[in-house]
Amino acid sequence: MLNPENFLKELFNVAVQKAHPDDGLLTALSVVAKKINGRTIILGAGKGAAAMAAVAESYFEGDIEGVVVTPYKHGCPTKTIEVIEAAHPVPDHAGQVVARKMLAMVEDLTANDRVIFLVSGGGSSLLVLPPEVIELSEKQFINKQLLRSGASIDEINCVRKKLSQIKGGRLALRCAPATVHTFAISDVPGDSPSVIASGPTVPDDTRIDDAREILARYNIQVSDSVDLYLDEQSCRQPDWATLPETNTFTTIRTPQMSLDAAAEYALSKGIRPIILGDLEGESREVAKVHAGITRQIIKYDQPCKAPCVILSGGETTVTVKGNGRGGRNVEFLLSLTLELKGLKGVSAIACDTDGIDGTEDNAGAIMLENTYQRALLKQMNPRDYLENNDGYCFFNGLDALIFTGPTRTNVNDFRAIFIQV
Template sequence: MTIDPQRLLRDLFATAIAAAHPDQVLADHLPADRSGKVIVIGAGKAAAAMAAVIEREWQGEVSGLVVTRYEHGADCSKIEVVEAAHPVPDDAGERVARRVLELVSNLSEDDKVIFLLSGGGSSLLALPAEGISLADKQAINKALLRSGAAIDEMNCVRKHLSAIKGGRLAKASWPASVYTYAISDVPGDEATVIASGPSVGDPTTSAQALAILEHYQIDIPANVRAWLQDPRSETVKPGDPCLARSHFQLIATPQQSLDAAAERAREAGFTPLILGDLEGESREVAKVHAGIARQVVLHGQPIKPPCVILSGGETTVTVRGNGRGGRNAEFLLSLTACLKGLPGVYALAGDTDGIDGSEDNAGAIMTPYSFARAGLQQLDAEAELANNNGYGYFAALDELVVTGPTRTNVNDFRAILILEASAQ
């Protein structure tokens, strides 16, 4: 059987995305009794698609409001869908966050709230804390995104500058019952980190948030510093009585998507090696992947070709240049620079939400010929990497992966396909 490596890589990516789509995963987690009245709220790149499932599956009275990223909406007739900005919040996100908070306030013990949560919720549900402006949050968010801070560090800061995150949504909903259904986009699937944990207790502190800002040398105005030094900035902590009626359930994780891709690889005759959720600088993570790929090609270790190396997680990019590209294009450009056209090695890196950073592509594909083809166009991989120009590099090669919004998000997906020598 002849294998088209690029087609198989795209198939693996599509399989990973499908395994985490609300249409596939949400209904099975809803309660058996779906006859009562329910208020639905939600935030994240999958929120609208999740709301559409609730409308389809719930048999009782349904109403509510969810916010998703621009162009990530879905057709809903009972639940209002509002679109806002990501990864830097805008006034639309602030307005809808205020409405969501009002919607769940003043409820009774008899009320039931379903909270649909997915990656991107931190910026989409943007309600600044007392004395902090949206402009303050936007500036700090932009600085964090450029700093190379990890997602848990960014969300620690976001929680302590928010009037709705870090368990505050659950506190506002008390004494109603809150059922959170979440799609994880963070390493470790920590409920406190996914979209900054609006409905769960938060173990981090305001002092830690301030320390993170200082570590990354992010300038903050006096009002932000004063708020973080104010006891009122503390989030709702685990064990708080207001969380007693708040329930949290994961419905999709990055690992489930990696497992689905691994099974598809086996069906195609490739042995999978799953490295799991990874963090760190994209270019450095790529160097580790390159080392493993080279060892497989040269020595058949730790697995023999034909095989595929799979990983997920959320890497970071410390912006040094003026080029275009998200963390997946950065990863793949670094991988290309390391492997320099190693025969038989193909790779895809993409964000499962369909958007790599703030670009219009999900990611890109590298072939054994990418390095040489770029050289013919006077494109130097190392120089483009120094300029953070992964998008420009792979656009010039016509090797971008464009899916459009997928309406789910289990973070990054990386697959390195290694052929047998006889198949190269």
């Protein structure tokens, strides 16, 4: 009989390993010429940017130059490409410095030149350059509100694109007439190129009115300067026709790939996988749906008999109302613990594949069959912790947090519920 804790942790490890760019990026780069007559500039942004840069610079021949930005502690050694670390998920001055440096690098490029852009989750916060009339502090304030509002990632990135000189295709416009080849690790449901890191090299498919509606719906407070800027931009649209037809976008890693890898591992252990795919919604509500499926399996053998494992990914949200600590994964797992109340034969894991759940130092946590009862014995009421958005402290009190450190990749959340009965 499988040890639930070991099995779940190995599932997560398999998912993270599959998300790494190494072989996938080299394979994707093979369709791009190793050497050209013009300049080759390598740029990148995201949690996997440094790891991707190390792979990319080993592929190209001749002189290359470039810079990438990645979160603090996510850097790794490179030979030629400069790696700069900045803040995530709320941007800081370092991210603004990198953005200006990138734009300076692509000035005066010709049709003989090319830009290799390496993008992964987290790039939206790391690559920050608000319009001149908007202060960085204003962008930070809006970002903090959005992160606590319960808005989905595509809604948050819609607003980010409208308040940027580099996101929403604007980097590609500055690179023209040079060709831009983008290679991406997706961390968003549906893998939309325009949503991954707010699509710096992809034409923006959203409108100013979309951003205004999102700001209003989530009651996001903005300054007069932001309001005025949005008004002025409402009648100005970038000329996407100036982008070279030779521009390409290749996704090298996706959440589905990691779910498939975990499913294959489960099958190798004789455990039937049920893949629910990329999911969105409030973390605690998504947990209730997972709990319902779990009970259906145990009671009715539907959609399959145990032993089995339910796998899901995506990016849920948390509308923060309490003062506790934790990200969306411990929120999910705490809600699941409360719903199942120690249901026999059920254990679960919920972690972020980047190794950081929200803004904390853990990747996520694990729930075992005895977690609920152990909490009650310690006089830890799961409902109280959930109402205070305090999943970190709940699982920390049970020594059930999972720490991996930065994984230097990101295909978003990974959840697995193992049912043995």
